[in-house]
Amino acid sequence: MRLNKLASVQTAxxxxxxxRWKASAHLPTEYGQYRLHAFVDMHSGQEQIAxxxxxxxxxxxxLTRVHSECLTGDVxxxxxxxxxxxxxxxxxxxxxxxNGIILYLRGHEGRxxxxxxxVQAYDLQDTGLDTVAANLALGxxxxxxxxxxxxxxLQHFEVKSIELLSNNPDKSRALTRLGIMVEAVTPLEIASNxxxxxxxxxxxxRLGHHLSLVP
Numbered sequence: 001m002r003l004n005k006l007a008s009v010q011t012a013x014x015x016x017x018x019x020r021w022k023a024s025a026h027l028p029t030e031y032g033q034y035r036l037h038a039f040v041d042m043h044s045g046q047e048q049i050a051x052x053x054x055x056x057x058x059x060x061x062x063l064t065r066v067h068s069e070c071l072t073g074d075v076x077x078x079x080x081x082x083x084x085x086x087x088x089x090x091x092x093x094x095x096x097x098x099n100g101i102i103l104y105l106r107g108h109e110g111r112x113x114x115x116x117x118x119v120q121a122y123d124l125q126d127t128g129l130d131t132v133a134a135n136l137a138l139g140x141x142x143x144x145x146x147x148x149x150x151x152x153x154l155q156h157f158e159v160k161s162i163e164l165l166s167n168n169p170d171k172s173r174a175l176t177r178l179g180i181m182v183e184a185v186t187p188l189e190i191a192s193n194x195x196x197x198x199x200x201x202x203x204x205x206r207l208g209h210h211l212s213l214v215p
Contacts, residue, residue, distance in 0.1 A: 018043035019152040027051065031091035039156075041149055046107045048149050050157070054099025057158045061183045063100035064162040065090035066150045066171055068108035071115055079195040080122065086188050090165050101157065103150045111135070112144035130202040143207070147171065151178035167209045189213055 019039050027036040029051075037050040056062045067090065073083030087102070094100030110118030117140055124134040132142050154162065154175075161181035164172050165188045172182045189211055192200050203209040 017148055017152045019048065019149050019156075021156060022047075029091065031088070032095040037153075039149070039153060044107070046149070048106055048153065049104040050153050051102040051104065052157065053094050053101075056099055056101055058160065059099070060160040061163045062159045062161070063094050063097045063165065063186075064154070064159075065094070065100075065102045065165040065188070066147065066175070067102055067104050068111070068145060069104065069106050071109060072118070079193050081196055081199060082190040082192075085190040086165075089188060089190065093165065101154070101159070101162075103153050105145070105147075105150060108145050111142065112146075113138075113140045125199075130206070131199055132202060132206045143170070147174040147178060151175060151180050154180055167203075167211055169208060169210065187212070 018041050020042055022038045022040050024035055024037045027034045032053050034051045034053050037052065039048040039050070040046070041048065065087075067087055068083070070078075070081060070083035072078035073081045073085075074087055075084075077084055090102055094102065109115050110121060113121070113135060117138060120138055121131065121134040121140075124137055125131060129137060135142050161183040162175075163184045163186055164175070164182050165186050166172060167187055167189055169185075172185050176182050187210060191213060197214075200211055200214050204211040204214045
């Protein structure tokens with residue numbers, strides 16, 4: 001019975017782009033009872049994750065966080081960025097709303113340059129370069145993230161429109177170009193600390209992020 005049910009669920013694999021659904025399971029967290037969904041990009045082999053709270057299919061203005069993977073911030077608790085705190089805050093806001101989606105985009109480490117290059121960039125930042133200049137000094141793009149997998153996952157869940165939790169206007173523009181209706185963008189600003197104040201200032205002044213708390 002269970003195997004037959006699983007087989008029938010697997011036939012619902014999405015066909016949008018190169019992304020394919022692989023499995024789903026219950027995930028209890030500190031901030032609510034989520035459904036964990038695993039996908040694989042058949043072109044790149046990259047695995048992607050979606051956390052869904054409550055009912056979202058057919059819903060409009062679904063509270064959504066499109067979160068770029070950040071090992072240092074999300075796992076190690078780094079204070080050099082605001083990523084880990086943004087992830088927790090997203091969970092809290094979605095729990096308060098009662099439903100929502102967090103798309104955890106693997107392959108986005110360091111705005112797409114990978115963890116090893118990110119550590120090299122950190123080392124250059126310790127000498128005085130900002131996060132943009134450090135990437136360029138390494139001969140790397142400032143930001144090479146793509147959001148095709150995020151759009152495919154949202155289409156898989158059949159949401160009508162989203163309320164995006166983000167300070168980055170490029171993210172909402174990218175999703176819109178990919179056919180996602182971004183009905184509203186809600187800031188997800190975290191107060192700075194001495195270790196990330198310059199980083200946040202660079203995101204505001206050089207990358208155009210909407211950060212009202214940054215001078």
